[in-house]
Amino acid sequence: MRLEAKDIRFRYGGGSGAxxxxxxxxxxxxxxxxxxxxxxxxxxxxxxxxxxTTLAKILAGYLAPTSGSVLLDGAPLPARGxxxxxxxxxxxxxxxxxxxxxxxxxxxxxxxxxxxxDALGLEDAWMNRWPAELSGGELQRFCIARVLGPRTxxxxxxxxxxxxxxxxxxxxxxxxxxVAEQNxxxxxxxxxxxxxxxxxxxxxxxxG
Amino acid sequence: xxxxxxxxxxxxxRSLPSRPRLxxxxxxxxxxxxxxxxxxxxxxxFVWGRxxxxxxxxxxxxxxxxxxxxAHPFGTDFMGRDMFHRAIKGLSNSLVIGVVASAVSSxxxxxxxxxxAVIGKAFDKAVLWCxxxxxGLPHLVLLILISFMLGKGxxxxxxxxxxxxxxxLTRIIRAEVLQLRAAPYVLAAYKMGQSRLRVALFHxxxxxxxxxxxxxxxxxxxxxxxxxxxxxxxxxxxxxxxxIGVILSEAMKHIATGNWWLALFPGLLLLVTVILxxxxxxxxxxxxxxxxxxx
Numbered sequence: 001m002r003l004e005a006k007d008i009r010f011r012y013g014g015g016s017g018a019x020x021x022x023x024x025x026x027x028x029x030x031x032x033x034x035x036x037x038x039x040x041x042x043x044x045x046x047x048x049x050x051x052x053t054t055l056a057k058i059l060a061g062y063l064a065p066t067s068g069s070v071l072l073d074g075a076p077l078p079a080r081g082x083x084x085x086x087x088x089x090x091x092x093x094x095x096x097x098x099x100x101x102x103x104x105x106x107x108x109x110x111x112x113x114x115x116x117x118d119a120l121g122l123e124d125a126w127m128n129r130w131p132a133e134l135s136g137g138e139l140q141r142f143c144i145a146r147v148l149g150p151r152t153x154x155x156x157x158x159x160x161x162x163x164x165x166x167x168x169x170x171x172x173x174x175x176x177x178x179v180a181e182q183n184x185x186x187x188x189x190x191x192x193x194x195x196x197x198x199x200x201x202x203x204x205x206x207x208g
Numbered sequence: 209x210x211x212x213x214x215x216x217x218x219x220x221x222r223s224l225p226s227r228p229r230l231x232x233x234x235x236x237x238x239x240x241x242x243x244x245x246x247x248x249x250x251x252x253x254f255v256w257g258r259x260x261x262x263x264x265x266x267x268x269x270x271x272x273x274x275x276x277x278x279a280h281p282f283g284t285d286f287m288g289r290d291m292f293h294r295a296i297k298g299l300s301n302s303l304v305i306g307v308v309a310s311a312v313s314s315x316x317x318x319x320x321x322x323x324x325a326v327i328g329k330a331f332d333k334a335v336l337w338c339x340x341x342x343x344g345l346p347h348l349v350l351l352i353l354i355s356f357m358l359g360k361g362x363x364x365x366x367x368x369x370x371x372x373x374x375x376x377l378t379r380i381i382r383a384e385v386l387q388l389r390a391a392p393y394v395l396a397a398y399k400m401g402q403s404r405l406r407v408a409l410f411h412x413x414x415x416x417x418x419x420x421x422x423x424x425x426x427x428x429x430x431x432x433x434x435x436x437x438x439x440x441x442x443x444x445x446x447x448x449x450x451x452i453g454v455i456l457s458e459a460m461k462h463i464a465t466g467n468w469w470l471a472l473f474p475g476l477l478l479l480v481t482v483i484l485x486x487x488x489x490x491x492x493x494x495x496x497x498x499x500x501x502x503x
């Protein structure tokens with residue numbers, strides 16, 4: 001399987017380009033192409049504001065590009081039903097419904113087995129709590145677990161481990177790499193941290 | 209072991225069985241008790257007023273202007289009517305009007321709010337224009353206009369209140385739905401293959417319902433106050449109906465001659481009712497909010 005971005009151009013608001021006064025007339029992405037194969041782990045690094053998150057959102061189908069196309073095995077992403085391309089966001093506290101218990105959040109899409117929950121350090125005692133009662137790092141582990149289901153083919157990780165301490169960060173990445181290996185997932189790792197990209201990824205793409 | 213220390217102790221110690229002890233009621237239970245007490249009071253006033261025999265506030269010219277005593281806790285007025293029973297009956301009438309008017313108003317607000325956020329720009333603009341129109345006019349003037357047009361009385365006043373209290377709720381619900389539709393967890397739910405219906409039922413409704421409920425409860429005091437004010441001004445309920453507005457406007461004629469009890473007690477009763485509704489609204493808001501609901 002292959003996830004492909006072809007000649008993506010994107011600007012926010014679709015307007016005349018009042019933003020970005022650096023001569024690019026407001027284009028956040030101007031002719032970006034990128035492809036991720038199944039089983040490949042691509043790092044996406046670059047300075048703040050260069051459009052890493054925007055590109056990830058376009059690849060996951062959260063944003064529609066102004067021009068260009070996103071193809072999954074040569075076909076556009078499915079508009080309804082489960083999307084094989086899933087994205088994990090930088091802000092877990094916004095990515096979970098504050099009125100749902102953690103158990104419901106975790107099982108919205110599939111039911112992770114005990115081994116996975118254990119590997120991510122999801123404690124049973126957390127399951128009946130509200131998101132407001134957990135920390136960002138704890139929430140992020142739930143957000144990771146809920147998209148590791150068998151139907152996911154590509155995983156876009158947008159700065160997912162910045163809120164974790166070094167040890168948890170290492171554990172989470174170890175597990176993610178294991179699952180990616182097992183399910184032959186394609187990974188796109190958006191990060192500021194070149195060391196992390198070098199350690200985790202098979203290939204690094206620089207933006208900006 | 210004091211509560212403050214429990215969090216500091218390492219896990220193995222905390223999981224030791226502790227002696228059973230009587231737990232102090234927590235915030236949630238206090239709130240529940242307070243909300244229930246307010247509801248019971250309001251229900252009692254409502255039912256009492258409904259089933260009360262009119263003889264209890266009938267005219268007795270022999271007992272004119274009696275100050276408060278054991279037989280007449282709120283005193284009597286210029287026709288010798290017992291003010292306590294008249295005030296309860298009046299408040300009960302006000303509650304009926306308040307309930308009907310805020311029920312209608314809140315449904316209008318809910319429908320407009322949701323449709324405005326969902327249907328599209330043109331409809332949204334039209335609704336917002338109506339909201340601005342209603343909020344731009346002084347509320348009392350609009351109420352008087354509608355009530356007067358419909359021939360005053362209970363009908364005119366109820367319709368008037370029902371038709372003028374929806375704009376605030378519409379705005380709040382519209383903003384809530386708009387925000388929810390763009391929330392990352394809602395977008396993520398679509399990507400995880402959830403249908404529009406499931407997202408609406410399980411992600412959006414649970415956020416809108418508490419906002420709506422609190423909105424309805426907080427509408428009551430507005431509705432009751434407005435009913436009392438326009439009745440006081442003479443555009444509402446007729447003079448023979450026991451109503452707080454009627455009682456207060458009659459009392460104005462006699463207060464200068466020293467009959468202070470005619471205005472004081474019914475006024476206090478109205479104030480207490482309004483404050484209780486406010487307390488219920490705040491209590492329900494806290495109980496339904498996950499940030500404070502588990503305290």
